[in-house]
Amino acid sequence: MSETYTLYNNTVMDHFMNPRNMGDIKDADGVGEVGAAACGDIMKISLRIKDGKIEDARFKTFGCGSAIASSSMATELIKGRTVAEAMQFSNQEVVDALGGLPPVKIHCSVLAEEALKAALEDYSKKHPESLNDKKAVTA
Amino acid sequence: MSETYTLYNNTVMDHFMNPRNMGDIKDADGVGEVGAAACGDIMKISLRIKDGKIEDARFKTFGCGSAIASSSMATELIKGRTVAEAMQFSNQEVVDALGGLPPVKIHCSVLAEEALKAALEDYSKKHPESLNDKKAVTA
Amino acid sequence: MRNVFLDHQSTTPVLPEVFDAMKPYFMEAFGNASSLHKHGLRVRDALAVARKQFAALINAESPEDIFFTSDGTESSNLAVKGVAYANQKKGNHIVLSETEHPSIIASVEFLEKQGFTSTKVKVDREGRIKPEDVRAALTDKTILICVHHVNHDIGTIQPVQAIGKIAAEKGIAFYVDAEASAGWLPIDVQSMGANLLSFSPHRFYGPKGVGVLYRNRKARIVSMMHGGVQEGGRRAGTENIPAIVGAGLAAQIAQEELSVRIAHTATLQNRLWNGLREKVEYIKLNGPEPGPERISTTLNLSTEFIEGEGQLLLCDMNGIAVASGSSCVSKSLKISHVLAAIGLDHALAQGNIIMSLGKDNTAEEVDYVVETFVKIADRLRGMSPMWDEFQRGVIDSVIKPTGRGKSFSDHAAHISGKAAH
Amino acid sequence: MRNVFLDHQSTTPVLPEVFDAMKPYFMEAFGNASSLHKHGLRVRDALAVARKQFAALINAESPEDIFFTSDGTESSNLAVKGVAYANQKKGNHIVLSETEHPSIIASVEFLEKQGFTSTKVKVDREGRIKPEDVRAALTDKTILICVHHVNHDIGTIQPVQAIGKIAAEKGIAFYVDAEASAGWLPIDVQSMGANLLSFSPHRFYGPKGVGVLYRNRKARIVSMMHGGVQEGGRRAGTENIPAIVGAGLAAQIAQEELSVRIAHTATLQNRLWNGLREKVEYIKLNGPEPGPERISTTLNLSTEFIEGEGQLLLCDMNGIAVASGSSCVSKSLKISHVLAAIGLDHALAQGNIIMSLGKDNTAEEVDYVVETFVKIADRLRGMSPMWDEFQRGVIDSVIKPTGRGKSFSDHAAHISGKAAH
């Protein structure tokens, strides 16, 4: 019998054990902090945005393994995207990139989407000019 | 682990495997045949009686191990007793002599008592003079 | 002494390879499947493997339709009560046959105290249920049909497929108790039209301590074992991992060896029955003749003028393990309800012996059994007042009546003062 | 890698001598205890021995008061439902504590759907039930009082003796769930005044697949597993002989080694808790301090600003097996109902870890756990937005409040839009 038994698949475990983009961005252009009513997890994403493009993304998460892996993966995925593109981001991308999550843990990826959207909203408030780009895309 | 496991104790098993007094008495002085309504067992006891004393007793039984052992033991016990003594015979004597029976099998010893009593009754009918002895004792 | 085990219907030994598969799960992989650390996760994988092995044995649509319980009895209880309580609003009527196993009959009786009702379909003299009788028993309140695949006492194979069709047509949940057939007959829940099916691996060389219930999405059940959320919330309680692992392997091996096991036992069944009927006078086979309507493993015999427990004990003393449906061997002093249901004469039910073959029995063992049984019957007849009375023409035989006297049962009823039961 | 098992509350490995005792019952003495031939009789003897061993462990009046079930859950279900249905005519009210195991709470909830009612007695902040609260909950319809001996999550020892006195005074059946204490604390059903008591040998180095229910003559129960007449008609189904045999021996060994096991685990418990509280800031022990009110095996810990599943996973990655009552580890995403019942702040419940010691843990292992846990807490706090906000004075600590900000839970409720549950 093999000796490795994990709750999550290898990709999820890798992002939990070696999270990418963990931390805070100093003087971030947008910060979003959200909480999951379902279980009490909390996720915070901060973004550095330059010329309408996400140059850096960082997270801090209070939550289970899949919440940490989801925020790690989400920040990884959105780096380099435009704000307009990022507004289209969906939790399914996180789930797919992680190679799946247990059904009961899907809400963790939703939390990552929400944290990102909250950070973008924060950015939009501070930078109303960016809304033009957004409209252009969502229209 | 020992290799002997039996449903009944050694005495019962011995009487089942090597029944005493099995058979019929030719021209018996008394014969009793009874059936157990509870389970369908049938027991037949025949007696040779001389001078008010049981000289020989034989049984035939259709029934379980404890029914066969009970009839074997009952015939063994009553041989040599007077008719009057035999009328006092109780199934408990069989149970005790057998060193106990499983609770659900006690009725087998009752059947043995009944078969004996039926044989004695049959004898009494054929030999009304014997009733005098009986009264003397039961009074 | 000889050691011939002819009671495979009661239980079977665990296969050596099954025991080997279980071993690591006692001391090494001992985790609780609910735990999230490696000890728990490791055994979860093992549960998943077993679920697939069981699903394959009965051709279930999905391993997710397999639930683990503690034994066949619990599987029956869960099937009957779980469906009943889940459909309480739809109806309260259950149809079953009168020869179901006590775990089903007693479950239905319990439900009757809680306001449910039932109809017991009769069987014919060989224990067959007629599909049309099942149809006739249905009402618009019927929520469940319970029929066993094979009768545990007399080996009759039931027309489950035809009954499954009726159930599907009426949209009623169909539960098949396959305890006496699983591992010994091919089972295909899909072609049977079974929505639920139960079996117990200790009957085909798996361990005790685990039962299986298959249930597909078409039948709703509620849990009857309340607590944790094991088995998708349908059976709470810490899983018996070693037993489940071993049972899964036993199922896989049973599937692989099925045709060999059937052929082997069928040959021995014929040899045994032919031997006995040739050498023992006044013996009767209960249930269908060996062939397509009878499972290949069992013979249910009535030997006239002698009683079953004595036969059983003398077999045991000669190293032969058998069972009996006679009243003397039951704690309630009643004959098997199956023998009563087929209308077997009480005297014959009293003389009942059940021999059930397994994969390791041999022709030589069978010959020993025949030879020994002849002596046992002779010996007990020598002690039996009934045999004597039959010889003297006082009573007659039920098996081969000659018209020369009243029946044993009439005689017994006469001397015991009332009819036996 | 290290292998430190600190989840003895979930299950334990089978003792080598227990496994050896079980072995012959798989392939050699494989009989069904209902059979009348030597294969059946042999295992009946083994059942009788186990019954005595269990009776001795809990000082039962008679081995006949010991019933075998399939697990702790089934024992709880049988105790609760068996008493309820047996006393239906006398009354319909059940008193239990709010920190009972789900197998009891869910059984009572099932009964409530069938017309029974219940009152849940509250516990204090360390999980203690007050006997007078039990008395106050009784009505003239009360037929059963259910109280656990030790809480499975937080280790609180309950005043069962005092509650037993009240039950006896009122003539109400008293059921004690001793699943979390049997084999780890002395149990005397007679001095407890328990009429029913359940436990599960896989929690003290016995096998899975068997549970025990003690029931004395003063309490009536009806069977909840219908079928054959095994266990005196109180539990149908083929007995799991190997497991019962092994479990009996595990009980005997537990009894013999009880004081050694208690002393050993109590020493380690102190070492572990002292190590953690010295080296990890903002950590809280839930339930009573180590001592007479707490079982010697478990520590239920809340580490502030970090969540439990992450702790559990990192422990596992470091070879340490632990459990958690946090919502993230439960299939329902709810925190343990026990932690809710003691009024633990939700943030602390989220950070929950349960460590439970066994007889084979060592001081050296405990030191490794302390050392590792310090690193795990640091690492997760480094990732935690809450730890950061606490450092920055945005939120405050629940464990050591400084008055410098709103609480974590208030903050979490604010950002998630509603209070967590």
Ligand SMILES: Cc1ncc(COP(=O)(O)O)c(C=O)c1O
């Ligand atoms: C047809 C049938 N159903 C159910 C059962 C109950 O199974 P178990 O004894 O494994 O609990 C049996 C057992 O004899 C059976 O023969």
Ligand SMILES: Cc1ncc(COP(=O)(O)O)c(C=O)c1O
């Ligand atoms: C206090 C308590 N009661 C009952 C049970 C149920 O026991 P089992 O898991 O053996 O079915 C448990 C199991 O966790 C428990 O801790």
